[in-house]
Amino acid sequence: MASANGACLNHIARESTDIKRLAQFYKETFGFEQVESPTFDFEVIWLKLGSSLFLHLIERNPNSTLPESPWSATSAVEDPRNLPRGHHICIYVPNFDSLLQNLKEKGINVYEKTLPDGKTKQAFFFDPDGNGLEISSQCPEL
Template structure:
């Protein structure tokens, strides 16, 4: 990031606060639980609030613990029992940083059958996709974010990474109704993939890369995998 770009960020505003619309009200059905917690248990650490703007003039609020930045301390997880409740409802979307949003959108739409839907008028490029019961938000990589390389293949010490590498790495998994038809589809688009069978089942797994190296798993008979684990007393839904 150039010095001119960096100078556009606002300075710390000690007494600034994020808009109240960013903060969810306490659930009305839990006042008794809140009262039963001691003041010490619910007291949050001191936080610094920084009101800032990106180089694209987007306003945001950075909130972080006061004091020097030391990274995540796993000891804070010991406070889980006294933490306010977490009430996640479902998975709304997952996001992927991409360098060619139209190419990746076309891949997921034309190869995997997603639909592209409208998105808010963000000041940066991207695409929203819907399919398989989830949304994918493609976000154009920010050119001001310092990174060692823009080429995903630089993660590997080979010229052409093989798709089986992602079996034990980051990937997104989608259930497929007809694996044989999906394999024919992948071959139609001349896509390389690796195929596995889940141990003790006939459930198949396919692993592949999209054009920018995002890992994808396509699987069948996930219910059979769950049943196999249940029969062994290992299933805990």
């Protein structure tokens, strides 16, 4: 059995019918930067945040019978309180309060809560394709 020592997260993928729109959202909201992409036989955009978080945006296969995302882009869930707890990506942001204000100013519906420790603030919302996102005021210590 192979050891997982040295394993690390390579990237997170999101499929979309409009990867340019989705890329713009992640660049404007979190500061992702677009990086060089390998060539595929479908459109892709690679985004990078910090030194190690990569987001791979993939053109949706038009022949796919699977839902576009956890919530269909044509009927995304409006209230992030209904986000299933296991269906999100969480990003620590040092400017939590200002980013939260920016989301609200853009008309993005946000569900906020504070953990029982009284220090960790969380905000849940959806990207334009209905994928769940969380921002956190605390970075986990590893």
